[in-house]
Amino acid sequence: DAGVIQSPRHEVTEMGQEVTLRCKPISGHDYLFWYRQTMMRGLELLIYFNNNVPIDDSGMPEDRFSAKMPNASFSTLKIQPSEPRDSAVYFCASSPTLAGVYEQYFGPGTRLTVT
């Protein structure tokens, strides 16, 4: 099992540029989560999907952020335009739909630096 795959692992961009983060969940998992981690705010849930449908996007900070899941094996998180305060580590996680099983499996993260 390859686990959750995220790309790129590191991204450095200039303020105002568009940034796209990618995630491939574990095969067979029906839930996909996007998190942001910073020293100041800790781990924040941005949005999550069930069967490719966004269920809760209340954590998305503002309209500059958007997320899509066009199929069961791929999701993107886009920031346009990016700002220095978006610098953080972004994690993707997936979870299966099994009775009594609620744990999430995290990817290695994408470290984003906006200058």
Place this chain on the structure above:
Amino acid sequence: GNSVTQMEGPVTLSEEAFLTINCTYTATGYPSLFWYVQYPGEGLQLLLKATKADDKGSNKGFEATYRKETTSFHLEKGSVQVSDSAVYFCALSGQGGGYNKLIFGAGTRLAVHP
């Protein structure tokens, strides 16, 4: 609403010392409880879990017991190693239709010195 409170870190211990990281929660119903560990530069990994009251989760020498009467899920290890240095997160599962949405604590950093 549901919430998780962890002891603030950092926790600094010498190798082979006993570890306790406190975690208490607020929730309606019967959530599942989890401990995740994050090593430097990596994502969170599931360390152990418990799905009902009085269950004990264990893994890699770590243990935690689901105590409904005290709404706690404290993490313990009898003898820590330098390799245990990491950030530890307590979490609980969501309620209602959002069981797979986990609520995480703020994390507790553990530093173990030789």
